[in-house]
Amino acid sequence: MARIVLENLVKTFGAGVTAVAGVSLDIQDGEFMIFVGPSGCGKTTTLNMICGLEQPTSGQVIIGDRVVNDLEPGERHLGMVFQNLALFPHMTVFENIAFGLRVRKVPTADLNERVSRIAETFQITHLLAKKPAQCSGGEAQRVALARTTISSPDVLLLDEPLSSLDAKLRVEMRTELKRLHEQLRSTFVYVTHDQAEAMTMADRIAVMQGGRIQQLGTPLEIYRRPANLFVAGFFGMPTMNLISGRICDSDSPRFQSENLDLKLPAKAVPRTGTDRDVCIGVRSEHVLLGAQGAAGRVQLTEPLGDETLVFFDYGGPSQLVAKYRGDRTFNVGEAIVFDFDPKGVLVFDAEDETRLA
């Protein structure tokens, strides 16, 4: 019904710019798919090719079982919330939201009931009588969301719909959108540069960079088993610790780097063997501050309430960070001892940056 298949989509602008460099993806009916990646990686361009605002340079867009490349946006029957949202300026917020239902001649009582319900969902009941120009950026975004979702489209395309909201509201709207998806069971294709949004809402995430999908997977697959250094560095707060060095000695494999010599668990040794240049990645929650291991010195602490980020120097090229959950306090300049939890050590190839183990 509302399965979306992208087949080797390419979009170039003029001679020099390749915005999308060959994207293939099979989005299931009812799936919550999130495109995430840094600014300029081709997210909006991909979404625009799905909805018909951009014509692919090559490749196909299939919605349901039809190739839609030659259909106008209006003929594709999709709901859209754009990055630059377009509300009708002369209509009130109420009428903006009700527009789709009026077009379909939904009876007034039903219409009023549905507008008031969706306005509650997006916390905009108090704005219903206002015009869009009298709304803040974040309020207008929620009006646009309400206007699009009220008609329960089979496919909903959303381009950074929460970008203008304050931090608290953004977290609340994440929950509301997830709930709405559960309710509607429509196919959601959602674009964001915010990894936390992607992690919390998606069934599957497509991580993009340079016009290509770097990895496709569930949030936890991507967090735990990043395909390459780019994905590893993009997900997680704080950013994963990355240390360049060498894996040596196949009998008792060790990772050696400036001021660091660690025994590696067998699991962390690439199938392709030892004696090679690598980069290891360890998330802050897998850096253990304790009684044994290598020596470091605290440079900075960031208490977050339930846990503390401890940034420390170990004599290598860059500092490391540990996420500490115990009761101990750490002072700047204090000597510490650290180790890596073996199950949290990832190994990447130093040259092509793909994950080896």
Ligand SMILES: Nc1ncnc2c1ncn2[C@@H]1O[C@H](COP(=O)(O)OP(=O)(O)OP(=O)(O)O)[C@@H](O)[C@H]1O
């Ligand atoms: N109409 C256009 N003409 C020329 N170049 C374009 C055009 N639209 C997009 N681009 C370029 O294509 C690339 C991808 O743009 P796109 O808007 O898809 O990025 P994005 O991932 O949505 O970024 P953001 O997070 O900033 O919205 C960028 O380098 C951009 O400059």
Ligand SMILES: [Mg+2]
């Ligand atoms: Mg964009």
